[in-house]
Amino acid sequence: MRKDFVYLASASPRRSELLRQIGVPFKVRPAAINEDLQPGEAPAEYVLRLAALKAAVVWNALEDRDAAPVLAADTAVVLEDGVLGKPADAAQAERMLEALAGRTHRVLTAVALHDARGGAALLSASEVRMRPIAPAERRAYAQTGEPLDKAGGYGIQGFAAVFIESLTGSYSGVMGLPLFETAQLLARGGVPIWLTEGEAA
Numbered sequence: 001m002r003k004d005f006v007y008l009a010s011a012s013p014r015r016s017e018l019l020r021q022i023g024v025p026f027k028v029r030p031a032a033i034n035e036d037l038q039p040g041e042a043p044a045e046y047v048l049r050l051a052a053l054k055a056a057v058v059w060n061a062l063e064d065r066d067a068a069p070v071l072a073a074d075t076a077v078v079l080e081d082g083v084l085g086k087p088a089d090a091a092q093a094e095r096m097l098e099a100l101a102g103r104t105h106r107v108l109t110a111v112a113l114h115d116a117r118g119g120a121a122l123l124s125a126s127e128v129r130m131r132p133i134a135p136a137e138r139r140a141y142a143q144t145g146e147p148l149d150k151a152g153g154y155g156i157q158g159f160a161a162v163f164i165e166s167l168t169g170s171y172s173g174v175m176g177l178p179l180f181e182t183a184q185l186l187a188r189g190g191v192p193i194w195l196t197e198g199e200a201a
Contacts, residue, residue, distance in 0.1 A: 003067075003068045003069060003189060003190050003191045004025060004068075004191070004192070004195065005024070005025040005026055005027060005068050005191070006019075006024060006025075006026050006027075006068050006069055006070065006071045006113075006186070006189070006191055007026065007027050007028075007029045007058055007059075007062070007068055007069070007070040007071065008026040008027065008028050008029065008070075008071055008072075009029055009030065009031040009054040009055055009057070009058040009070050009071065009072035010028070010030060010031070010054070010072060010073060010176075011028060011030040012149075012176055012177075014155075014157065014175050014176045014177070015073060015176050015177045016028065018172055018175060018176070018177040018179060018182075019071075019177070019182075021179070022179055022182070022183065022193045022194065023193055023194040023195045024186065024191065024192075024193055024195065025195060026071070027068075029058045029061075029062075029070070031053075031054035031055075031057045031058050031072060032057075033050065033053050033054055033057055035050055035074075035085075037083055043076050043078045043081065043083050043106075043108055044108055044110075044123055044125075046074075046076060046083065047074045047075065047076045047108050047109065047110040047123070048074075048110040048112075048121050048123055050074035050110070051072050051073050051074040051110035051111060051112035051121055052072070052110075052112045052114075052119050052121045054072035054073075054074065054112070055070045055071065055072035055112040055113060055114035055119055055121075056070075056114050056119055058070045058072070058114075059114040059115070059119075065115075065116060066116070068191070069113050069114060069115035069189040069190075069191065070113070070114045070115070071111070071112070071113050071182070071185070071186070072111070072112045072113075072114075073109055073110065073111045073112070073176060073177050073178075073182075074109070074110050075107065075108070075109040075151045075173075075174075075176045076107070076108045076109075076151055077100075077105055077106075077107055077151045077152025077153075078105060078106040078107070078108060079099060079100060079103070079105045079106075084096055084099070084100075084105075084151065084152045084153065085151060086148065086149060086150060086151055086153070087147055087148060087150075087153045089148070090142040090143055090145075090147075090148075091142070092153070093141075093142040093147035093148065093153040093154075094138045094139060094142045096147070096152055096153035096154075097130075097133055097138045097141065097142070097147075097153055097154065097163075098133075098135075098138060100130050100152065100153075100154070101130050101131070101132050101133035101138070101163070102130065102131065102132040102133075103129070103130065104127055104128065104129040105127070105128055105129075105130075105152070106125060106126065106127055106128075107125075107126045107127075107128055107151075107152070107169070107173065107174045108123060108124070108125050108126075109123070109124045109126075109170075109173040109174070109176060109177065109178050110122070110123050110124075111124070111177060111178055111181050111182050111185060112185070113185040113186070113188065113189050115189050120185060120188060121185075122178075122181035122184060122185060123181070124169065124170045124173035124178030124180070124181050125169060125173075126167060126168060126169025126170050126171075126173050126174050127167070127168045127169055128156070128164060128166075128167050128169075128174060129164070129165045129166045129167075130163045130164060130165060131163055131164075131165045133163055137163075141154075141159060141160065141163075144159055146158050146159055146160065147160075151176075155175075156171070156174045156175060157175050
């Protein structure tokens with residue numbers, strides 16, 4: 001059965017922007033979950049678990065579960081097998097940038113879809129290399145406020161684009177919603193892409 005929209009289990013403006021890019025109408029339903037890394041949990045397992053959990057939590061809270069599936073995602077910046085979360089303040093953002101500068105790190109984003117048949121999730125893995133970043137640049141970027149809601153303390157689609165030397169993988173995945181994998185899950189859930197405003201129910 002065709003569904004003309006999804007519930008997006010995220011308040012991220014970047015994920016909303018990416019869904020609009022591929023013509024998918026959605027309603028935002030943020031998921032409140034514990035996002036702590038479990039002892040011994042690998043980064044890929046971590047993002048897959050959180051994405052699936054977000055989707056399931058929102059799905060289970062829906063009054064009308066026939067209305068539409070729930071889409072969720074989770075992103076982790078991984079440096080030497082350590083997960084860099086969102087910085088608590090500008091000083092922590094500077095430290096994260098210092099660690100990432102002049103090096104290659106991984107960005108893992110899991111996307112999950114939950115509907116009446118249950119849940120499914122896919123993983124996008126990318127490699128990002130940053131150029132060296134001078135202390136004054138790190139400080140100036142941190143003071144913009146942009147890093148504070150970003151995994152790893154930077155936004156590739158924002159001011160931090162000037163730091164990115166190369167990227168192998170998915171640009172949209174680094175932003176927070178890998179569109180290749182997302183489209184696969186939407187097809188599974190019967191949600192069309194490329195809908196114009198007039199076509200959406």
